[in-house]
Amino acid sequence: MNRKLVNHTTAGIYLLGIETSSLTCGIGISRDDDLLGEISLNLKNIHSERLAPMLHVLLESLSLSPQTLSGIILSSGPGSFTGLRIGYSIAKGLATSLNIPIVEIPTLDVWAYQTGYQQKPVLVVIDAHRGEIFCAMYRWEREQMQKVHDYCLISPEELSEKISEPVWIVGGDGEKLAEMLLPFLPEGSRILRPRAPYLQMWALLKLGFVKYNEKHFSDVASCEPMYMRAFRGVL
Template sequence: MYILHIETSTKICSVALSRDEELIDCLERTEGMNHTALLTPMISQLLKSASLKPGDLGAISVSSGPGSYTGLRVGSSTAKAMAYSLNIPLVSIPTLAALAWASFQKHPEADYALPMVDARRDEVYLSLYNKEIEELFPTSSVILDEGALSFIPENMNEEGETHGRVISSKSFLTICCGDGAFKLNSLHLKSPRMIVDEEILASAKHLVALAYKSISRNHFQDPMHFVPHYLKPPNITQQRKAQ
């Protein structure tokens, strides 16, 4: 089954094509937040390069956020329209979960992944995942200050508690990734047992494995009612009146 994957939650506009869980091709463009103009031509280019038509697709996956309000809206609208018109399944993959998956692929020695998506200024969207891509800390909008990462295993209390879960007290290695991870270095919040990998960014190719798993389990979204995980309202800047 051919699956189209769409990732537009950050400044990177990305589409990928897989056959089941095998990646065939991936296209990425970084041109600000111009996803509205980029996405549809990129999908056409991706399918054409594989000698496929939209009707050859068996399913569509889309990154569900959190992230850019505009980016998520563009990606989800396109995915929903295609899934509905082609009458094929739609699956959604949390942006942070996909980043966590990519972290463990690159750093198999890690115990935890802390994906971060830039949310302007000193704020990020983040969550904490284990190797099974289970969410240990709920997806949240966090201002990075001195106590912001108290839920990280190495920063927990003596009982090893983090958000109601008990974790063993061994020495942990946590991988921080995503386009918000650089803020840990700039704000001097990086811990000794923490690797900040700024090269792991949101990409449609990171959706492939998780999307195929969701499809295999029939975890589908209703194209008519699916809404991305925006987490925050859009950042609307009003124009100043001419003086």
């Protein structure tokens, strides 16, 4: 269990971040673009029973009420079908009851952003199972992260045909996938090993804060996770 807290109760935009796209069940609260606190658990099949109690504990620890929240930032996938459904269900319920907006941030974007500035293109990959991967490629230009290849569901062989230059590869759900893919990529490619092997709440909330200020809000009733594949069983 990872738990970090900073007690701040001054005025500002308070955002709740939710990550359930992977093994990690994580929540965090920021004021403007500063992370105040987070709780994360890296255990299987605990999202449905732990997410709501974790939120209660975090709010209480920060001396905040649910009514303090200005919006919800969701890690929108791709990833675990079951985890994403649970995260969206709780987020929609909160957004409706508190009358606050939802901002969706693709999980691949968060992984790319939390790696920080890189001279080479960054390829983020997440295991999609059945011999396929979810991926997207990013490049840093003038201290801004730009997506240069769209999100895709692809086989390693197909990926090798699309990548023509060395890349830094980030495994969104562990190094094993990145190591498996390395032989398929151009010579000079290498694996970036993040300091923490799970999605970082500060990165999700910083990206979300920008979108919140730009009023890139999702429709609470109709927003859905970025599945990128028809549901064929629990992942």
